[in-house]
Amino acid sequence: MGVEIPKTSYSGAIRQISFGSANKVTMGGANSFPFHVFEGEMPNPPRIAMEVYDHPPEDWPEAALAPFKDVVDDPVKWAGKCIEEYGAEIICLQLKGLDPNGKDDPVEDAVATASRVAEAVEVPLIVWGCGNDEKDAEALKAICEACEGRGLMVGPVTENNYSRVGAAAIAYQHVVAAMTPIDINLAKQLNILLGNLGVPDDRIVIDPNSAALGYGIEYTYSVMERIRMAALLQEDERLAFPIICNMAREVWKVKEVGIPQQEDPKLGDPEERGIMMEAMTASLLLNAGADLLIMRHPEAIKRTRKLISDMMG
């Protein structure tokens, strides 16, 4: 006689969220813990978006820059290369140049860049602001309007700018990524606020604020596990949304990712190390409940895809 392994009885499920226009992508829908396919369904395996930036990166380690060297000065070409050469099924445009503490691009420039990319590529598009609540509110609002019909995902939407960005997302039918600082209660609170504002439940995803391996990933990991447990076991419907992790930008600024091999030979080849730091960050976030990862290095993405396919069985 065999042993009887206790099954977890799940009473909730994650909502399915779609975005895109000509090409749509659907996330979420799981009714069990991540990759627990032996006791539940994961109808949409986690997805990977490839990131492109509005300006050529100034602070990336060589290993991250190398695959994109010929296209970094044009986000449209960059997105094209991600799709054609690396098989990207989603593009994430990172509008870092908006940052008032950095380049402080005028909002019009960001809108123009986003519109150009939105027109040039057919795959679903995520547009991500710079993290400054005020500047993002202005820019994302304008981008929502300019890209009506494109079915974008826009983020990060925060406690401080949700009403402005949320209203535009409702009006022009985009999905919002609701970001809170690694805290389950704040995540729930922001989702409630978005709901009260009138953002439909099929247009919200949770951004728990991703940290990288070695830089606090354990906090993100546990908050994501708790969010998933609340949604699946306690039917907390304000937490039953897919989770997005904007992780690559965190990984590639980890101190040990940028150290040259001659400075510390024990860390091994810097390219392989960076790729593995990114892929392992992805691996842990996936197992904590990520439905959508924003990634950078084509090789890290390739490996992560294979891992996902293996875990799905």
Place this chain on the structure above:
Amino acid sequence: MALSGIEIFKMLPRTNCGDCGVPTCLAFAMNLAGGKAELAACPHVSEEAKEKLVDMAAPPMRTVAIGTGEREVKIGGETVLFRHEKRFENPSAIAVLISDTMDQGEVDERLKKLEELTYDRVGVTLRADMVALRADSGDASKFKALVEHVTEKSEVALLLCAADAGVLEAGASVCAERKPLLYAATAENVDEVAELALKHKCPVAAKGKNLDETAELAKKLTAAGLKDIVLDSGVRSMHEALRDQVGIRRAALVAKIKELGYPTIVIPSEMTDDPAHEALMASVFMAKYASILVLSDLEPAHLFPLLVGRLNIYTDPQRPLATTEGIYPLGNPDESSPVMVTSNFSLTYFVLSGEIENSRVPSWLLVKDTEGLSVLTAWAGGKFSGDLIGLFVKKCGIAEKVNHRKLIIPGYLAPESGALEDELPDWQIIIGPREAANVPAFLKRWPFE
């Protein structure tokens, strides 16, 4: 199966003598049921009750020690499925494979890597923990020679892998006092391997073709008098192995199935030939319940991320890692470099020091002891106020290292700048950014003329 407090209570003397340390038998029973007391604390309980309650006294997952001395490895003893529920107790031990078909140069190279690849992070030394010596030649004397060579050269904890009990015996006989893990008892050899483990007092792995057979084998080993058991569910595909790791942990902790109440071993190197994919699989099983992971080799660019991930996942969520108080020079600062102060929450230190290094502006970072709390939490708790920071800046000795008197404080501490100016009248207090991400742009403006 687990008993309720009331069921246990019925088996106790019910005299409320208090000899166990709590006033009533009912309270004691409740503590037993909750795992907060041990039956041995009651001197009056009957032998009959003891037998019935013995399962209660044992932890749901046994802790097994492999190896001896400083390099002893402890695995198992886990009490939760999710780290936030309490903490994960014993980090997955990482073993590197050495085969008896490798030439001595290769063997020594691997041992050397095992010793050399160590990394210091937040005052913790990270390294691989074990070697898995595998009998691939089928030749007992060859395996024995490998075991002898390795035990002579290294103090590391050992895993002896052979399908044939005779070959396993040849290896075990020359290193038994080092308490190697014998891998593995299978349906074919369980009686002989059990005898071997008893004779040499070594921990032993049970490896079935599936979870059911593994549980059967563990039962046989227990019946033979063995206690230190490690489980290999036998499957070699990623999704099945994940299913079994979750299954074993749940069986042990939730259903209290005794024959599965042991640590586990997962061998990603037998699931793929691609070392990068193997390392990624290992990262999943490190978080999802493997007590030992056997890797085909130690590639630094794979090992380092895996060890860092392990450190993160096995950190106690209730005790944030703290950085030691002091002056941290970042990027060879000199007497004209900027001086910044922050809290000693290790994550704050990591993120901030990383951003300072990214800025390529050499700087002095003063880390003040805030009991491991972040800047805002420490400030709210009165541990990071202007007067305390002032005292720290004076006594830490930074004034002798720089020829200027400009102190950059975290943006969130702006309300303390007045108090700081009173405490440090010679210093100009500069309010820095709130977020570490904005530090590089901020530092580029140094020296703020």
